[in-house]
Amino acid sequence: MWEVALLELKHRAMACDFVVLVPDENQRVGNRSAADAVLRHLEAIEEIENSLTVYRGDSEIARVNALAYEKPVHLKPATFELLQKANALAERTQGAFDITAGPLVETWGFTKREGRKPKPDEIESARARVGWKHLILDVESRTARFAVEGMSLNMGAIGKGHAIDVLAAALRAEGMRDFLVHAGHSSVLAAGDQQPVAEPEEDELDDDAERPKGWLVGVSHPTRPGKRMGGLWLRDEALSTSGSGKQFFHHQGKRYGHVIDPRTGYPAGQWLSLTLTTTHAVDADALSTALFVMGKDDAEAYATEHGIGLILVSAGKRKEEVLLDKSGPLIWHNT
Numbered sequence: 418m419w420e421v422a423l424l425e426l427k428h429r430a431m432a433c434d435f436v437v438l439v440p441d442e443n444q445r446v447g448n449r450s451a452a453d454a455v456l457r458h459l460e461a462i463e464e465i466e467n468s469l470t471v472y473r474g475d476s477e478i479a480r481v482n483a484l485a486y487e488k489p490v491h492l493k494p495a496t497f498e499l500l501q502k503a504n505a506l507a508e509r510t511q512g513a514f515d516i517t518a519g520p521l522v523e524t525w526g527f528t529k530r531e532g533r534k535p536k537p538d539e540i541e542s543a544r545a546r547v548g549w550k551h552l553i554l555d556v557e558s559r560t561a562r563f564a565v566e567g568m569s570l571n572m573g574a575i576g577k578g579h580a581i582d583v584l585a586a587a588l589r590a591e592g593m594r595d596f597l598v599h600a601g602h603s604s605v606l607a608a609g610d611q612q613p614v615a616e617p618e619e620d621e622l623d624d625d626a627e628r629p630k631g632w633l634v635g636v637s638h639p640t641r642p643g644k645r646m647g648g649l650w651l652r653d654e655a656l657s658t659s660g661s662g663k664q665f666f667h668h669q670g671k672r673y674g675h676v677i678d679p680r681t682g683y684p685a686g687q688w689l690s691l692t693l694t695t696t697h698a699v700d701a702d703a704l705s706t707a708l709f710v711m712g713k714d715d716a717e718a719y720a721t722e723h724g725i726g727l728i729l730v731s732a733g734k735r736k737e738e739v740l741l742d743k744s745g746p747l748i749w750h751n752t
Contacts, residue, residue, distance in 0.1 A: 423611075424451060428459035430466050431577055433601030435459060435584070438632075439593070440611050446591045455596075458587040465580045468496050469572040471519075481561050482569040489560035497559045499572075499579055499699075500552070506575075506703045507549035510719070514707035515679035519571035520546045525684065527675040540682040547679055577604045578657065578702030585698070597632045598698075603658040606698045607632040607651035629748050639689035639730055640737055646730070647741075650748035651694060657701035659709040660690030660730070678710040685710040687731070689739060694726035694747065720745050 424439040437455045444451040468477045477496045484490050492500070503516045520543040526533040535543075551564040572579075577600040584598055585606050595609030611632045631652025638644040639660050649656065661674020661684065674684045691709040695701050704725065708716040713729065720727040726747040731740050743749060 424455075426452060426455045426459060428456070428462060430462045431470075431580065431600065433577070435462055435580070435598065435600045437584070437588075438597040440595050444593075446593060451593065454591050454593070455588065458584055458591075461587070462580050462584065465495075465576070465583060468493065469499075469576045469579075471569075471571055478570050478572060481563075485561055486563040486566045486568065489555060489558065489562040491558070491560050494559065495583075497554070497561070499575070500554055500561055500570075501556075502579075502699060503572075503575055503703070504549050504552060504554065506700070506707070510704070510707040510711075512549060512680050513678070513710050514574065514703045515547065515549045516570050516572060516575065517547050517549055517552055517568055518677055518679040519569040520567065521677045521679060521682055522571065522675075525675075525677060527677075532675065544682045547682075574659075574706045575699060575703045577601070578655070578698035578700070581606045581655070581698035597634070599634075602635075602637065604698055604702055605634050605651070605656040606654075607634060607656075608653055610652065629750075631748075633750055635752070636692055636728065637690075638737075639739065645752050646739065647752050648750040649692075649694065649726070650750060654694050654696060655698040655701040656692060656694050657698070657705035658690055658692040659705040660688070661686065676706060676709050680710075687713065688729050689732055690730045691716070692728040692730070693720065694745075695723070717744060 422441070424441070425436060427434045427436045437459060439451050439455065446454040467473065470476045471479055471482065473479060477492055481490045507515050524535045524539050524543040546565055546567040551568060553562045553564055581598050581600055581604055585608060588596055597605065597607045599605040610630055629650040631650045633648045634651050634656055635645040635648045637658065638646050659676060661676055674686055676685050677683070678685050688709065691705055693701060693705050693708060695704065708719060711719065717727065724746060726745040729742040733740050
């Protein structure tokens with residue numbers, strides 16, 4: 418078997434580490450090392466974060482949240498296109514994914530990681546300020562405005578995937594074919610192969626024939642940090658995991674996770690986690706959230722219709738036991 422020396426580079430942004438793995442530490446990109454090329458593009462993620470964060474008052478999204486009910490807010494092309502993408506995904510998922518769901522997340526206390534059970538009238542008040550159809554995007558003027566007072570955007574379920582796609586496009590433009598990008602392990606894009614292109618020795622041909630092409634990416638256990646349930650082979654694919662296994666609270670014996678269904682105003686609780694694979698990281702991030710709040714039949718039907726690989730993880734009968742339901746185009750690897 419071939420030994421692969423991986424180059425690993427990381428940069429802190431969006432409250433997580435963005436990590437790039439390259440399967441040849443001596444690879445050159447033009448007249449520069451791969452490390453120099455990757456680091457330059459990694460640092461550019463800060464500009465994306467500065468546009469999308471809700472924690473800086475001068476970001477584009479913060480300006481939209483503060484002003485868009487009073488007047489249209491002009492946006493840079495990349496930010497406007499991302500809002501268009503978000504609204505298109507909201508329409509495709511019939512509102513299961515919705516970047517205007519911030520008031521609900523805040524009402525349930527998850528914005529500050531202090532989960533609480535709100536009263537029904539609080540939930541209804543928040544729901545009245547949620548709805549992707551109330552985010553009005555004008556293509557000619559490249560502006561966003563709110564049709565309902567008190568609305569707010571939160572890009573947390575799509576921002577990391579967008580940044581990964583931008584980074585991957587930049588690396589491909591440099592001529593790089595084989596690399597893996599992940600942000601906080603739950604959002605991943607794998608390009609090309611983990612092992613270098615080379616002619617195998619004769620005695621390695623059989624081993625290579627049995628080995629799937631691409632990158633082996635671990636799928637984490639939803640409630641046991643550091644433990645993997647298995648892995649997936651990805652090649653020119655993105656993976657995203659959504660779940661309530663780590664952020665939740667109990668109220669009167671019932672468990673409430675942090676992933677809110679924008680259509681009902683209540684947390685989704687059918688699964689501990691959901692992992693899916695598709696072609697782009699921005700779609701994977703948004704759709705893992707959307708399918709997580711859908712019922713099992715709707716989630717599987719959507720995945721089948723769009724050629725998405727799907728892993729649904731639910732709690733077993735014994736403590737920390739989990740049950741996996743896999744479907745679609747997946748190459749699973751037991752660990």
